[in-house]
Amino acid sequence: MHSMPGNGISAHDASGATDNTHSPDSGNLADATLLRRITSPADVKALSPNTLNELCREIRTTLLHYGHIHGGHIGSNLGMVEATVALHRVFDSPHDRIVFDVSHQSYVHKMLTGRAAAYLDTNRFGDVTGFTNPDESDHDQFVLGHTGTSISLACGLAKTRNMEGPDSGIGNVVAVIGDGSLSSGVAFEGLNNAAEQGGNLIIILNDNEMSIAGDFGGMYGTLARLRASGGTAQPNLFNAFGLDYRYVEHGNDVDALVAAFEEVRNIDHPVVVHIHTLKGAGYDGEPTSSATRIHPSSNLSHREPWHSDHCNLSDHDPHEGQCEASHWQNPDSAIGKPDDPRKYYGKMAMAALEPRFASEPGLVVISPATPGSNGITHEFRERAGSHYVDTGITESHAVAFAAGIARAGGTPVVATTASFFQRAYDQFFQEMSLNRSRVTVLDFLGGLSGSDNTHSGAYDVAMFANIPGITMLVPTSADEYLAD
Ligand SMILES: Cc1ncc(C[n+]2csc(CCOP(=O)(O)OP(=O)(O)O)c2C)c(N)n1
Structure with a gap:
């Protein structure tokens, strides 16, 4: 139990266990x-x-x-x-x-x-x-x-x-x-x-x-x-x-x-x-x-x-960021708890990349501070070790970092939400495109989606389509996604 003076506030138990003290009716x-x-x-x-x-x-x-x-x-x-x-x-x-x-x-x-x-x-x-x-x-x-x-x-x-x-x-x-x-x-x-x-x-x-x-x-x-x-x-x-x-x-x-x-x-x-x-x-x-x-x-x-x-x-899974109910059902979940599309596809990508770590020392997954929402689970991060880097909230740096890895012969995969990639427009253009750096970008929540105006991914096609050398793939199924 963590507590603070004066006001008697307490926070979550350090074990990570989640209690149900706060039902919707708790607190009058x-x-x-x-x-x-x-x-x-x-x-x-x-x-x-x-x-x-x-x-x-x-x-x-x-x-x-x-x-x-x-x-x-x-x-x-x-x-x-x-x-x-x-x-x-x-x-x-x-x-x-x-x-x-x-x-x-x-x-x-x-x-x-x-x-x-x-x-x-x-x-x-x-x-x-x-x-x-x-x-x-x-x-x-x-x-x-x-x-x-x-x-x-x-x-x-x-x-x-x-x-x-x-x-x-x-x-x-x-x-x-x-x-x-x-x-x-x-x-x-x-x-x-x-x-x-x-x-x-x-x-x-x-x-x-x-x-x-x-x-x-x-x-x-x-x-x-x-x-x-x-x-x-x-x-x-x-x-x-x-x-x-x-x-x-x-x-x-x-x-x-x-x-x-x-x-x-x-x-x-x-x-x-x-x-x-x-x-x-x-x-x-x-x-x-x-x-x-x-x-x-x-x-x-x-x-x-x-x-x-x-x-x-x-209703928390202690290792996951969100628990939004949606029609996207995660077939791997023992309890059938649904994942939202970002997590569903993100987890699928990480599951496909993880077996390659052993034979590809230069394979690096990069997340600018948004792992949980994109299916890069806590467990995956632990297992990935140095094959995973959270660069902080640094989209520009993350893309330039990936371009550097690519130039050195490594295999970078950068993943975040489409609207946050807007921060990295110039790094996509110069460090990636002009330098012909081979980088895989996992672009989540792109296009029209239910997000608010500050997080809309509606501009991603316009942004990426205007940068020479970027091939943008929009899979419509898990099979297409993994084939890409
Ligand atoms: C450019 C950008 N990248 C990523 C995010 C996603 N994001 C929202 S809040 C946040 C963490 C903020 O942490 P902090 O400033 O310490 O605030 P706290 O929630 O801990 O109070 C992140 C990564 C974002 N909103 N904007």
């Missing part, structure tokens, strides 16, 4: 009396300080209930409950601009900005989208769904404020970015711009030690040492970019966060506030009163399913 939403009264951030500010924990408890119950019935990025949002309450307690949105990276963690923000009914009332669950959207609210700055751009967008908002002053109508500018999203190259471009630009810019780094799967990359050792040292370890990645830096160990303690955010509100230069949170906090039910926070750093794989759900949270 009729009791969400505080949350029901919140119609704007002004109402959060009007609460007495000692009711903030109760508001967080109500929000967490609401998220769990919503997740059971509707699905969504519940793990990410559970970890951000206290931080979002503290943001709206301290900052003055929409005058102060809060930019959520990816924005999959913005459910609590939506609850606190006039949209709580869309999470409280079952028959209104479809009222809001899963990401921020300015068409929904003035408190939402951008339509987003891809990672890593929040710092750049925030730099842009801050630049205009710096140039136009009060006429811009922009106060503090806050970017909220996860540790996983920080691996996106564009995030580093944003960090690099921020210090040079100067002026007020507050970057909240929500470090829950996870991307969808585990984090990948040398940078994460640096973050771990910062966490272990209470933010004092050297080298400090953010100082190296010329940025001021603060650390908050108890990132699920609303009072600690309010204090930290108050310190940086109206700051006159860019600052990174690194907060240590727990993804899925509160998922396993009954609160614990333990004052000891034990973070499950040693075994995070069991938390991968918490990233997002498309159905009942208690």
Whole structure:
């Protein structure tokens, strides 16, 4: 059991076992009396300080209930409950601009900005989208769904404020970015711009030690040492970019966060506030009163399913990311549990590649941080060893990396979702096409599909078809798929 101080939140049992504590009926939403009264951030500010924990408890119950019935990025949002309450307690949105990276963690923000009914009332669950959207609210700055751009967008908002002053109508500018999203190259471009630009810019780094799967990359050792040292370890990645830096160990303690955010509100230069949170906090039910926070750093794989759900949270396969019921039945599943098409075809591809590892040392499967949703199971990754590389959220790098492997005579297979490949257009063009690099690309969820506007694969044919030398195959059956 992992617990945090102050608020008595607990998370998933380290064994990975999933309990059924949270049936759709668990938590009496009729009791969400505080949350029901919140119609704007002004109402959060009007609460007495000692009711903030109760508001967080109500929000967490609401998220769990919503997740059971509707699905969504519940793990990410559970970890951000206290931080979002503290943001709206301290900052003055929409005058102060809060930019959520990816924005999959913005459910609590939506609850606190006039949209709580869309999470409280079952028959209104479809009222809001899963990401921020300015068409929904003035408190939402951008339509987003891809990672890593929040710092750049925030730099842009801050630049205009710096140039136009009060006429811009922009106060503090806050970017909220996860540790996983920080691996996106564009995030580093944003960090690099921020210090040079100067002026007020507050970057909240929500470090829950996870991307969808585990984090990948040398940078994460640096973050771990910062966490272990209470933010004092050297080298400090953010100082190296010329940025001021603060650390908050108890990132699920609303009072600690309010204090930290108050310190940086109206700051006159860019600052990174690194907060240590727990993804899925509160998922396993009954609160614990333990004052000891034990973070499950040693075994995070069991938390991968918490990233997002498309159905009942208690119905997890502990090693899989989603459990969306669909008409796609996995014939290999002993219990006949259906896989969605991405997983179904992804698993099939991995099953075909795996026997080749023994005789093809240069065969490498590359996933830019999206293994679970594409059928690259935890078990497969373990067995594949160095034949599998999760490059982090790095589509551009992943494609260029594959081109390098191909040039050296290896056999790269790059797999991710079609809309994320948009990030790598130039690497497809230059590193792959102009260099005639032989790379196999597994392009999931391409074409017209049921995804939202931020994840639509509708542009993949147009994108790939315009790059010389790419042969695009669209199998219509498992036989065709494996033959390709
Ligand atoms: C360009 C791009 N690639 C991949 C994804 C898929 N994706 C969505 S969220 C996410 C992980 C984000 O991790 P983190 O920023 O740490 O946030 P957390 O969910 O842990 O709070 C990934 C890989 C994406 N949205 N955009």
